Amino acid sequence: MLEIRDLHVSYGSIRAVQGVSMAAVPGRVSLVLGANGAGKTTTLKAVMGLLPLSEGHVIVDGEDLTRKPTARIVARGVSLVPEGRRVFAELTIEENLLMGGYTTPKKSRTRLLGEVFDMFPVLQERRSGAAGLLSGGEQQMLAFGRALMSEPKYMLMDEPSMGLAPAIVERVLLTARTIADRGIGVLMVEQNADAGLRVADDVVTVSAGEVVFSGSVEEAKAEKAILRAFLGETALAE
Numbered sequence: 001m002l003e004i005r006d007l008h009v010s011y012g013s014i015r016a017v018q019g020v021s022m023a024a025v026p027g028r029v030s031l032v033l034g035a036n037g038a039g040k041t042t043t044l045k046a047v048m049g050l051l052p053l054s055e056g057h058v059i060v061d062g063e064d065l066t067r068k069p070t071a072r073i074v075a076r077g078v079s080l081v082p083e084g085r086r087v088f089a090e091l092t093i094e095e096n097l098l099m100g101g102y103t104t105p106k107k108s109r110t111r112l113l114g115e116v117f118d119m120f121p122v123l124q125e126r127r128s129g130a131a132g133l134l135s136g137g138e139q140q141m142l143a144f145g146r147a148l149m150s151e152p153k154y155m156l157m158d159e160p161s162m163g164l165a166p167a168i169v170e171r172v173l174l175t176a177r178t179i180a181d182r183g184i185g186v187l188m189v190e191q192n193a194d195a196g197l198r199v200a201d202d203v204v205t206v207s208a209g210e211v212v213f214s215g216s217v218e219e220a221k222a223e224k225a226i227l228r229a230f231l232g233e234t235a236l237a238e
Helices: 040-047 070-075 093-100 106-119 121-125 136-148 166-181 193-197 217-222 224-231 233-237
Strands: 002-011 014-024 029-033 055-060 078-081 154-158 185-189 202-207 210-216
Touching: 002 040, 014 029, 014 040, 014 154, 014 185, 029 166, 029 193, 040 154, 040 185, 070 078, 078 136, 093 106, 093 136, 106 121, 106 136, 121 136, 136 166, 166 185, 166 193, 193 217, 202 217, 210 217
Parallel strands: 014 210, 029 185, 029 202, 078 154, 154 185
Antiparallel strands: 002 014, 002 055, 202 210
């Protein structure tokens, strides 16, 4: 299990994250909800060693990786699918994927590349083409594939449906579900709460850098305040 324990992150005098605790569990999707500025992305970046922690711990399968270099965190089985996909537009699809496997032994990369192509056939069909020519949805699949190239046990996903057409959102989030069903623990920040709840097992809601709810999807749906805050009044009629 990936455990985030009492995490605190500050930007100068501003406390962006205050005592956040949550977890990614193998085979489950944990959905992280919260308004813009709630500290969700900051939490994911801090877990990956991309931002310094003021307090708290990041524990992966019993090993304390707090304040360890990002490369070591990735090597221990944690990968990040960043907000906005962040593909290398001028590199080919295959080159993008191989960038994701930089911590993976060379003998494993061919196997992992084949597994990613099996999961996303469109990437194989266009493997020699520039990543910047892919559609938004295809670029998101590439971002998923790149993260899978490190053979992670846990994947952090930051707003995977951002900027995508409604028809593509469901496909992207179902892919997150498929990844979890392969035994990977998924911790997913997602603004589209309605769609996210359809694929999630657990829910964490964050407000002003603090966790205000943590429980199963069923428990979240039973909490009218949670539904009102993140899905709107129409959810209360369901």
